Every structure is written in structure tokens, then in C-alpha cells.
Amino acid sequence: MKRIPMLACCLLGAAWGLGSGCSSTTVNTVEPAVPTARREMLADQRVQTDASLARAVRVRGVNTATDAQGFLRVQIEIENTTRSRKQFTYRVQWFDDQGMLISLPTATAVPRALEGREVAYITATAPTPKAKDFRIQFLEPVTQ
Amino acid sequence: MKPRFRFLFPAALAALLPACSSPKTAYVEPGSSRLITSVDQVNIQDFAQAADTMVASLIDNLINPGQLRSGVPGEPALLAISRIQNQTGQQLDTDLLVKKIRVALLRTGKVWTSTTIAFGGPEDPLAAEEQQLLGKSAAGVNRRPDYTLSGKIIENTTRAGNIRQAAYVFQLSLTKTPEGIAVWEDEKTIVKQGSRPAVGF
Numbered sequence: 001m002k003r004i005p006m007l008a009c010c011l012l013g014a015a016w017g018l019g020s021g022c023s024s025t026t027v028n029t030v031e032p033a034v035p036t037a038r039r040e041m042l043a044d045q046r047v048q049t050d051a052s053l054a055r056a057v058r059v060r061g062v063n064t065a066t067d068a069q070g071f072l073r074v075q076i077e078i079e080n081t082t083r084s085r086k087q088f089t090y091r092v093q094w095f096d097d098q099g100m101l102i103s104l105p106t107a108t109a110v111p112r113a114l115e116g117r118e119v120a121y122i123t124a125t126a127p128t129p130k131a132k133d134f135r136i137q138f139l140e141p142v143t144q
Numbered sequence: 145m146k147p148r149f150r151f152l153f154p155a156a157l158a159a160l161l162p163a164c165s166s167p168k169t170a171y172v173e174p175g176s177s178r179l180i181t182s183v184d185q186v187n188i189q190d191f192a193q194a195a196d197t198m199v200a201s202l203i204d205n206l207i208n209p210g211q212l213r214s215g216v217p218g219e220p221a222l223l224a225i226s227r228i229q230n231q232t233g234q235q236l237d238t239d240l241l242v243k244k245i246r247v248a249l250l251r252t253g254k255v256w257t258s259t260t261i262a263f264g265g266p267e268d269p270l271a272a273e274e275q276q277l278l279g280k281s282a283a284g285v286n287r288r289p290d291y292t293l294s295g296k297i298i299e300n301t302t303r304a305g306n307i308r309q310a311a312y313v314f315q316l317s318l319t320k321t322p323e324g325i326a327v328w329e330d331e332k333t334i335v336k337q338g339s340r341p342a343v344g345f
Contacts, residue, residue: 067208069254089177104251105244106199108192109177125200125208128251142177 026083026116039063039075053140056082057114070129076122076136080114087113087141092124094131102131109139183308183338186236186297194314194332195244201330202245206318207254211327213320215290220256223249224289226263226319232299232312241297241314258289291327292319311335 042062048054060077067073080086089109094102104127114120124134172178179189206212214221225246228238249255259268266272279286295316302309311333318328 068210069208071203071208071252073204091175091177102251104248106192106196106248107175108189108196109175110193110196111177123200125203127199127203127248128253139177 025085027118029119040065050138050140053088053138056080056086057088057138060119072126072131072134074124074126074134074136077119078114078122079119080116083116085113085115087111089139089141090122091137091139093135093137094126094128095133095135096130097132099133102128111141181336181338183310183336184301185234186232186299186312186334188240190312190334191240192244193334194312195241195248197332198245198314198316198330199248202249202318202328203252205330206328207252212254213290216287220254221290222256222258222287223318224258224261224263224292224321225267226292226294228294229296231296234299236297238297242293245293245316261289263294289321292321293317294319306339307337308339309335309337 039061040063042064044059044062046054046059058079058081060079062074062076064075065073074092089111091107091109093107094104096102106127112120112122122136124136126134174188175192179187181187181189212221216222223246225242228242230236230238246257250257260266260272260275275286293316295314298313298315300311300313312335314332314334316330317326319325320327
């Protein structure tokens with residue numbers, strides 16, 4: 001008999017939690033059917049250790065461009081495949097032509113959030129013309 | 145419950161607790177996502193994020209299109225740091241923002257920063273003295289800055305119930321001298337919401 005009120009309390013709590021905190025917000029978008037801009041897509045290599053984050057925040061493609069002054073620009077198209085808001089952080093690392101990491105005081109983990117089904121872009125500009133390669137790390141938000 | 149299982153739960157709890165509790169003090173990488181984030185303060189990661197955005201904007205909008213001009217052919221453009229106003233309610237050292245930008249710009253190979261000409265006096269008084277002595281002699285002509293960097297950090301706070309929100313706006317302008325024309329400007333807003341400080345973001 002004691003179990004029934006407890007179960008009811010649990011169900012009520014769960015329903016309240018779902019109703020208040022986890023309400024889904026999805027995004028509607030519109031764009032030209034035939035885009036004029038042509039992107040140079042890059043073959044990428046992925047190392048996924050957080051499968052749930054990789055499933056929720058999917059990398060759709062990576063494209064790069066280099067301007068006259070030699071600064072590499074990177075654009076990553078990402079998609080939140082879930083129906084709810086997803087928070088994550090990302091960090092961009094730059095490497096020179098010998099594969100050595102370029103350290104900078106501005107290097108930081110950048111917080112980002114995507115609404116449900118939202119497609120967005122992460123853009124990064126190389127800090128120096130010496131930067132020839134890059135790596136982007138995605139991480140679930142760490143909160144204690 | 146069987147007697148041998150009676151001790152299983154406390155044992156499992158005791159095993160889990162040390163693993164889950166964080167150490168009292170630890171070194172954290174300044175670029176990591178495990179830094180303390182507080183709503184009512186500009187944290188170091190906010191300065192790094194703002195500086196990163198500003199440098200990327202400068203490269204994209206001024207350096208990459210080839211619009212950065214140097215007064216001395218073959219040398220990088222010379223930048224002087226002007227007034228960076230702190231309009232927040234906190235005591236901030238604006239060098240937490242400016243120094244990061246200076247270092248990043250220097251590493252582009254396109255910009256040098258003057259340590260003898262700055263708002264509020266030279267950053268390096270000895271170098272300024274040397275420069276003055278050189279200027280007085282017939283041999284040397286001191287180089288004047290091609291650009292000055294000025295800006296503001298503004299705070300805007302609001303709250304709804306227990307949730308507090310703080311917006312920190314970083315505004316910067318790069319002015320061409322002696323014309324006094326802002327050739328680049330940008331603004332980065334960092335908004336934080338929460339009820340209490342937390343580790344990570």
C-alpha cells in the first residue's frame with residue numbers, strides 16, 4: 001500500500017520535470033533552393049569518444065578557405081539532431097606546417113547551444129598565416 | 145535482506161564517494177571548460193573568448209582584405225593602446241583583454257604595439273626615455289603609431305525570480321592616425337545566466 005503514493009509522487013515529479021525544464025524547442029529555417037555560394041568541403045577524420053554528444057551534435061561538413069594574406073578560415077556545419085536544446089563547448093587548435101601546435105593566450109573553450117534540430121555554423125580564423133592545419137574538440141558542458 | 149548483502153550498499157557507497165568527489169585544490173588549464181563560471185563577474189574565460197573574437201574579426205575584416213597599412217614600408221603597422229574604459233561595477237584590469245589581443249596580433253606578423261606611446265603614459269618608461277633622447281639627436285626620427293586601439297567594457301544585469309542574467313559587452317575600435325577615422329570596430333556580448341557560481345560552462 002505504501003508503494004502506490006510513492007509511485008504517484010515519482011510520476012508527478014517526472015511529469016513536472018518534463019513539463020518545466022525539458023520542453024522541446026525546434027527550429028524552422030528557410031534558404032535559397034539553389035545557393036549561389038560554393039563551398040570547398042574537406043574530407044575530415046573524426047575521433048568520437050562521447051557517442052551521445054556525437055549523435056546529438058552531428059558535424060555535417062567542414063569547409064575551408066585561405067585569403068590573400070594566407071590566413072586559413074574554417075567553417076563547420078553542425079546540427080542538433082535532438083528535439084531539445086543542446087549545450088556543448090568547442091575548442092579550436094591550430095598547427096603549423098610541421099604539425100606543431102600553435103599556442104595562444106586567446107585559446108579557450110567556447111560555450112555554444114543549439115535549439116532542437118537547429119543547423120548552425122562554427123567559424124574560426126587561424127591566428128597566424130603559419131597555421132596550416134586545425135583540430136576542433138567538442139565537449140559536453142562540465143558543471144559541478 | 146540477507147546478512148551478507150546488508151553491508152553491500154554501504155560498501156558500494158563508500159567506493160563511489162571518493163571517485164565522485166573532486167579534490168579540494170587542483171591546477172586547471174586556463175583554456176579548459178572546467179573553470180569557475182560566475183554570473184556577477186567577468187571570468188578569465190570571458191576575456192579570452194572576447195579577445196579571440198576580436199582578433200578573428202580584425203584578421204577577417206582588416207588584415208585579410210589587405211586594408212591594414214603601415215607607415216613604414218616593409219614593417220608591420222604600429223599600434224598604440226588608447227583608453228579602454230571599464231564601465232562595469234567591478235574592478236577589472238583591462239590588460240586581461242588587451243594583452244591577449246596584443247600578443248595575438250603580434251603573432252600575425254602584421255602588427256607591432258608601441259610600449260612608449262600609450263594613453264595614461266608609456267608602458268615602458270625607460271624605453272620612452274631612450275626614444276626621447278634619440279628624438280633630440282639628429283640621427284633618429286621616432287616612429288608614430290599608425291593605429292590606436294580604444295574601447296569599453298559594459299555590464300548589463302537583470303533577474304527573473306532566482307535566475308540572474310549578466311551581459312558583458314566588449315566594444316573595441318581601431319582608429320587610423322592622424323586622420324582619426326575608425327577603420328575597424330566590433331562588439332562581443334557574453335551573456336551568462338544562473339543562480340550561483342559553477343565549475344564549467
